[in-house]
Amino acid sequence: MLGYKFTKYIDQKKKQTPFERLFDIFMEMLVYTSGDVDEALDWLREVDQEHNLTNDDYTLDDFIEDLKKKGFIENDGNGQGGPRKMTGKTEQVIRQRSLDQVFGKLKRSSSGGNHKTNFTGHGDEPSSDRRPFNFGDRMEQISFTDSIRNAQINHGMDNFHLTENDLEIVENEHKSQASTVLMIDISHSMILYGEDRITPAKKVAMALAELIKRKYPKDSLDIVVFGNDAWEIKIKDLPYLKVGPYHTNTVAGLELAMDLLRRRKNANKQIFMITDGKPTCLIENGEYYKNSFGLDPKVINKTLNLAVQCRKLRIPITTFMIAQDPYLQKFVEDFTVANQGKAFYTGLNGLGDFIFEDYESNRRRNVR
Numbered sequence: 532m533l534g535y536k537f538t539k540y541i542d543q544k545k546k547q548t549p550f551e552r553l554f555d556i557f558m559e560m561l562v563y564t565s566g567d568v569d570e571a572l573d574w575l576r577e578v579d580q581e582h583n584l585t586n587d588d589y590t591l592d593d594f595i596e597d598l599k600k601k602g603f604i605e606n607d608g609n610g611q612g613g614p615r616k617m618t619g620k621t622e623q624v625i626r627q628r629s630l631d632q633v634f635g636k637l638k639r640s641s642s643g644g645n646h647k648t649n650f651t652g653h654g655d656e657p658s659s660d661r662r663p664f665n666f667g668d669r670m671e672q673i674s675f676t677d678s679i680r681n682a683q684i685n686h687g688m689d690n691f692h693l694t695e696n697d698l699e700i701v702e703n704e705h706k707s708q709a710s711t712v713l714m715i716d717i718s719h720s721m722i723l724y725g726e727d728r729i730t731p732a733k734k735v736a737m738a739l740a741e742l743i744k745r746k747y748p749k750d751s752l753d754i755v756v757f758g759n760d761a762w763e764i765k766i767k768d769l770p771y772l773k774v775g776p777y778h779t780n781t782v783a784g785l786e787l788a789m790d791l792l793r794r795r796k797n798a799n800k801q802i803f804m805i806t807d808g809k810p811t812c813l814i815e816n817g818e819y820y821k822n823s824f825g826l827d828p829k830v831i832n833k834t835l836n837l838a839v840q841c842r843k844l845r846i847p848i849t850t851f852m853i854a855q856d857p858y859l860q861k862f863v864e865d866f867t868v869a870n871q872g873k874a875f876y877t878g879l880n881g882l883g884d885f886i887f888e889d890y891e892s893n894r895r896r897n898v899r
Contacts, residue, residue: 549589550597556584557598558628561617563730566771568604568615617770625770626741633738664698674699710751710795711890712788713739716806717756717772718779728853729774732805735886740766753791757784759812759819763791778812778821782830785837785848792846800846803886807854809862810834826862838870848872849889 547555556578560571576591578584585591598604603621607613617625661677681697713736721729736754743752744766754764758777761784784804792800810830812821822830841848848870852863860876867874873889 549585550594553584553591553594554598557594558621558625561621561625562629562733562770563727565773566617568617572615619767622767622770626737626766629734629737630741630745633735634742661699662702664695664700668700672700674701708749708797709747709799709801709890710753710792710797711743711800712753712755712791712802714755714757714761714784714788714802714804714806715772716779716804716808717758717774718777718808718811719774720779720808721774728807729772732853733769733772735805737766737769739886739890740769751795751797753788755784755787755791757781757787759821760814761787763787778819778823779806779808779810780812780814781806781810781834782813782837785834785841789837789841789844789846792844800844801890802841802846802848803851803890804848805851805853807852809859826858831862831865835866835869838866838872842870842872849886850874851886852876 553575557571557575560574561568564570564574572591572595575584579591585594595604602618603624604615605618607616661674664673677699678693678697681699682691682693685694685697686692715729715732715736717729721732740752740754743750752766754766754769755761756764756772757780758775759780761780764772781804785802788802792802809826810833811823811827812819813830813833814820820829838848848866849872850863850867852860852874863874863876875889
């Protein structure tokens with residue numbers, strides 16, 4: 532009977548160079564420090580002193596010098612003494628690492644990023660299907676190779692003659708495209724109670740952005756953050772995102788998200804909202820109305836009205852609630868019913884999987 536043969540275990544991390552080992556830790560720290568390079572290096576120095584990450588052959592100063600040479604950090608301004616900052620290369624690496632961490636375990640789609648519907652016609656991708664020519668078909672749909680072959684079969688080789696009945700049309704497949712707005716709550720509660728909720732939210736946002744950029748380049752992703760107000764940020768700004776001393780103006784976030792989607796021409800539109808609390812703020816006549824106690828009917832009703840408007844515009848809202856309070860979940864239930872969308876009550880660890888699966892599902896919708 533054959534058994535199992537065990538060999539010596541080799542730690543793959545030991546094959547890493549000193550720079551690669553430190554680089555992995557440094558990249559992770561940059562997310563937690565919201566892109567503050569100097570603070571991340573200070574953290575790395577403290578960890579090095581406690582765990583002896585470096586030695587005389589390769590010091591932390593050597594690592595910093597390599598970061599500069601490889602184009603990962605640079606000094607802000609013209610002078611060499613200014614604060615260090617990340618480069619665009621580092622921002623891209625952080626997004627890629629987030630994609631690997633959040634979605635790395637999920638298998639690649641066998642369709643290679645093409646999202647087919649069950650309909651054929653004036654799509655943008657040719658298929659292997661052929662059919663006879665019909666009045667109204669476009670010239671570019673004609674398969675001339677197949678049509679000429681048909682003419683030779685039907686009329687002989689001696690006198691070439693091509694008729695309408697010889698023409699063959701290449702069927703095109705519709706590809707669904709999606710326009711998505713990702714709303715991220717940056718109110719103060721996202722770092723309260725000893726739990727860092729904003730960093731996982733940032734990682735998921737960066738992973739989703741990198742996924743769309745690489746796999747679904749025709750899709751659009753807009754990112755909205757909301758506190759006392761709401762504003763749009765660029766994908767490159769995500770690593771620098773911080774929580775502020777804000778209330779939760781969900782109304783402003785939804786209004787901005789709807790405005791952004793209104794400009795998009797895609798049929799499939801959706802909103803993802805990551806939050807840990809209830810709406811507590813809105814703007815009336817240019818002034819803030821704030822109430823953090825309980826569920827304020829004025830704020831809640833305005834929020835639910837926007838959920839209904841999104842439903843009428845066929846914009847589903849998927850809410851990812853990362854808090855477990857029953858009365859907060861009750862609000863999310865009412866919000867979801869008003870929009871006829873979805874809600875996930877999830878911990879921070881499973882957030883990425885939920886968003887990925889729901890994004891894949893929603894973008895296959897065929898809105899008419």
